Amino acid sequence: MTAINGSAAAVTGAASGIGRALSLELAARGCDLALADRDEAGLLETAAGIGKASGRKVTTHRVDVADLNQIRDFAGAATTAHPTLNIVINNAGVALLGNFDEVEQAQMDWLFNINFWGVVHATRVFLPHLARQPAAHIVNISSIFGIVAPPGQTAYSAAKFAVRGFSESLRHELAMTKSPVRLSVVHPGGIATNIVRNSRTGSGVTDNARRVQSIERFEAMAINTPATAAQRIIDGIEKNQPRILIGRDAKFMDLLQRLLPATYWSVMAKKLEKRMTAGTAKE
Numbered sequence: 001m002t003a004i005n006g007s008a009a010a011v012t013g014a015a016s017g018i019g020r021a022l023s024l025e026l027a028a029r030g031c032d033l034a035l036a037d038r039d040e041a042g043l044l045e046t047a048a049g050i051g052k053a054s055g056r057k058v059t060t061h062r063v064d065v066a067d068l069n070q071i072r073d074f075a076g077a078a079t080t081a082h083p084t085l086n087i088v089i090n091n092a093g094v095a096l097l098g099n100f101d102e103v104e105q106a107q108m109d110w111l112f113n114i115n116f117w118g119v120v121h122a123t124r125v126f127l128p129h130l131a132r133q134p135a136a137h138i139v140n141i142s143s144i145f146g147i148v149a150p151p152g153q154t155a156y157s158a159a160k161f162a163v164r165g166f167s168e169s170l171r172h173e174l175a176m177t178k179s180p181v182r183l184s185v186v187h188p189g190g191i192a193t194n195i196v197r198n199s200r201t202g203s204g205v206t207d208n209a210r211r212v213q214s215i216e217r218f219e220a221m222a223i224n225t226p227a228t229a230a231q232r233i234i235d236g237i238e239k240n241q242p243r244i245l246i247g248r249d250a251k252f253m254d255l256l257q258r259l260l261p262a263t264y265w266s267v268m269a270k271k272l273e274k275r276m277t278a279g280t281a282k283e
Contacts, residue, residue: 002137002182002237005030008057008082010074012065012122013092015042017193018141018233021226022089024049025234027056034078034085036063037092057082065092065118066110075125086136087237088126090119093141098202100154107202108155115159120166130181137237138183140167144250147187148257148264171242182240186233189250191224223249 009026013019015037023033027050035058037043043060050058059081063074079085096103096111119140130136145153146160167185174181224247236244245251256264 002087002135002240004087004234004238007087008032008034008085009087009089010034010036010078010082010085010122010126011089011091012036012063012118014046015039016046018188018191018226018229019089019091020046020049021230022091022233025227025230026087027054027058029234030056031087032057032082032085034059034061034074034082036061036065036074036078038062038064065090065122066113068117068121071118071121072125075122075129079126079129084133085126086130086133087139088122088130088137089139089141089233090122091139091141092118093143094200096155096200096202097152098205099152102202102204103155104203107200108158110200111155112159112162115156116162116166119163123170127181131179134180136181137240138170138181139186139233139237140183141186141188142167144187144189144245144253146185147250148253148268150265150268168242182242184233184236184241184244186236186244186246187250187254188229189224189245189247189253191226191229191246193226223247 004026009031011019011023011026011033014023014035016039019037023035023046027033033050033056035043035046040062043062047058047060050056059078061074061077063070065071093115094111096107123138123140130138140163142163143156143160145157146164149157149161164185167183171183174183229246232246233244245254253268256267260267
């Protein structure tokens with residue numbers, strides 16, 4: 001078991017959303033932090049939110065997780081500042097709107113470099129250090145879209161399924177070698193963050209109304225808060241849970257996919273339409 005109190009954690013994507021909520025909750029539970037993001041202003045806001053009152057050591061690092069060299073530099077700086085660092089949370093991620101034929105290969109590469117290769121590279125560079133700790137934990141954030149794959153999310157779902165597969169295989173390898181490093185893969189349902197509002201749009205998408213509709217659909221499904229997600233993830237670390245589902249919606253979709261592995265989307269589409277209709281009626 002990896003105890004949070006007295007640990008030190010590296011968190012990517014810490015400037016907002018789940019990353020910020022994780023940082024605040026980890027600090028509140030007695031964990032030192034190395035916070036990484038491209039958004040330096042957001043990082044400073046996160047650090048300010050933790051404040052000196054917590055008594056925790058917090059360092060901030062401007063990092064683009066799509067750049068392997070920057071990840072290497074981050075790992076070196078983080079482990080130098082926090083020699084006993086024993087938790088790595090690969091949280092940074094982006095979204096891309098558009099059907100497969102509307103998304104250029106370069107756009108898919110951009111998303112994969114962040115959502116998948118960022119996870120792989122950070123895991124690789126931190127793992128030797130983590131393996132020297134008495135107890136350590138890696139947390140890789142996938143998505144409910146790493147379990148189900150809706151239309152319009154070919155790039156995002158492919159990357160999140162890849163994170164899931166990579167994480168599960170690595171977890172089995174670590175267990176076989178009796179490594180002190182544990183690994184959890186996280187599948188959040190709808191979390192109220194700005195990931196969709198900040199998403200890029202496929203070059204072939206010419207109708208702005210679709211972007212608006214995508215945001216509305218996401219916000220109708222985003223029934224969980226970042227703080228709730230952070231608490232669930234941290235509890236999962238302490239309990240060494242290999243798979244962490246966040247929200248009733250994630251649990252429902254996971255079960256539905258098991259029951260209807262080839263046809264689950266027809267059920268999900270009707271459920272989503274009903275929720276959207278109910279939301280419109282309230283307005």
